[in-house]
Amino acid sequence: MSRDELAALQLSRLRATVADAYERVPLHRARMDAAGVRPADVRSLADLHLLPFTAKADLREHYPFGMFARPLGELARLHASSGTTGKPTVVGYTGDDLDRWSWLMARSLHAAGARRGDVLHNAYGYGLFTGGLGAHYGAERLGAVVVPVSGGSTARQVSLLVDFRARVLCSTPSYALAIAEMAEQNGVDLAKDSALEVGMFGAEPWSDAMRAEIEARLGLRAIDVYGLSEIMGPGVACECEAQAGLHGWEDHFAFEVVDPETGAPLPEGEAGELVITTLTKQALPMLRYRTRDITRVTTARCDCGRTHLRILRVTGRNDDxxxxxxxxxxxxxxxxxxxxxxxxxxxxxxxxxxxxxxxxxxxxxxxxxxxxxxxxxxxxxxxxxxxxxxxxxxxxxxxxxxxxxxxxxxxxxxxxxxxxxxx
The missing domain is CATH 3.30.300.30 (ANL, C-terminal domain)
Incomplete structure (x- = not known):
């Protein structure tokens, strides 16, 4: 789509999401009322800043289902954070939400270079963490052959990578290095002895220096994939093969960058906190969710031709x-x-x-x-x-x-x- 067509689609979906959240989620309705904002006040994308922010603390304070926009009986799945620093954050999905998530992860995998028929070794953890199942269903939707190995048993992971001839590896970047280390200890050079060509790495911040280390030791192209459970899971944004920033999928999410201290919107290209609004989420619509991730965005067209804005590498988190x-x-x-x-x-x-x-x-x-x-x-x-x-x-x-x-x-x-x- 052209940028104008994308903006028109975003506005239509934003207005529907705001109306739905206002009608169905007491927290969003109370905050909008307190701010003197009604759904009808959102007439353009520029009006996004009129809406109050949402934060992770809101999910914890309304644990477990207080921010859901659909009754539990209409949901198809629940995921949750580990809750190591307090109550876990619980997120829900309708069947349509899961379908969109699978398509967006398939889109992300394809942008990264994965193709139908590829063997995909999924070393993200399965369970309440969204990474494992998000990558799994997206890969199946793409038509890849999924090896659902999850995390752990690192020596066995090395053997399976070599024996099953996986072309794509999905894991956290730190665990990719642990796999490389285990391979080297066992006399296996994955850059030569495996069929790996594409790595989809996310769930934690990582530097360009770590990217170079992973690529050298595993012999693949290391692609950054971005997501948050509160927004969807992995696949909210993803690098393409050009590795020139994460393409934020604007047909399903609206992205802003704000001053971390004041919350004021920042112009394109300035570093600040990434804020995301869901545009198609049914079970858990999120309005202006503060990710705490520090980054910059650009709408300059990528060499790949995609028109979605690009989120430049996340340099850290406010809370880190x-x-x-x-x-x-x-x-x-x-x-x-x-x-x-x-x-x-x-x-x-x-x-x-x-x-x-x-x-x-x-x-x-x-x-x-x-x-x-x-x-x-x-x-x-x-x-x-x-x-x-x-x-x-x-x-x-x-x-x-x-x-x-x-x-x-x-x-x-x-x-x-x-x-x-x-x-």
Whole structure:
């Protein structure tokens, strides 16, 4: 579609979604009433900013089904977050929602280079997490041959990748590196011994440095796929083979970038917080959902010819940002400095603590196999110097032995926060 045709479709679907949310979801109706906004006030896409924001806390406060726009008997599936930091966020889908999700994931896979008949090795976790089933049903809709291996049993994953000749790998980027590491320990070079050509990696922020590491060790093109359970799951946006930004599927979602502090809309190209409104979701319509992801967008046409706007690489999350001696730092920025450092493996953790009234940051990195212990101080010194010169942050760097930093079969745990919670 042309940009004008896409905008007309968005407006039609936005007006229908706002009316539905106002009529069926008490929270949206109460907030719009408090703001003096009625569904009829949304006459153009520019009026989107009139609507109040929605946040993850709203889902937790209305646990489990208080934000659903359809009764439970009309739903086909429930998903939920892990709830490790409180009540889980619960999301629901009608049969039509699941159908659209499958088509959007099929579209995303095709944009990434996957094709009908490809063997697709799905190492995303299955269950309440949306990644595994989202990729699975999208791949089946595309016509791919799905290997539903889920996460874990990493040595077996390596064997299956080689034996089943998968062309496409779906996993978190950190688990892709864990698979590569296991293969190398077992004498398998997946870049040569497998048929892998396309990797669909998401569910956690990752840097261009990690992309290069994955591509070199697995011998594939590493594609970024983006999604949130609260909005749909994976497939809200996806890179194409040009790897020049995530195509946000604007026929089903409206995207904004706002100032993280004030909530004011920002012009195209400026970095801020990504805000998403669903346009076709039945069970759980979300109005101006604050993702906490920091990024930029562009409507410049991609070399692939697609007209959907592009979400440039997510550089971090508002709620993951660390303030170290007055400097704002995101874990993904630290990762970009550390990945590829001589003598190290691409595994790290950030340990945040508090001494008196000041927060402290220690960076734990892992030595590459075969590196002698007496080389650890020099590696730590080089890492500390690079962090200081690149990010302006002075911090302690600790080098751990190979295998000492925990591996993740799902989303990597990058930050260990040891600070005492305030009463």
């Amino acid at each position: 940002m660390l303030i170290v001696r007055g400097v704002n730092v995101y874990p993904s920025q630290i990762e970009a400095v550390l990945v590829g450092l001589d003598g190290t493996a691409p595994h790290y953790q950030l340990v945040v603590d508090r001494q008196g009234r000041l927060d402290t940051l220690a960076v734990e990195i892992e030595a590459a196999p075969g590196v002698a212990n007496d080389a650890f101080p020099a590696i730590a010194g080089r890492a500390a110097q690079r962090l200081k010169s690149t990010l302006g942050v002075s911090c302690e760097v600790r080098v751990r032995s190979p295998g000492e930093i925990p591996r993740s079969e799902g989303k990597a745990v990058r930050v260990r926060d040891l600070r005492r919670k305030e009463a």
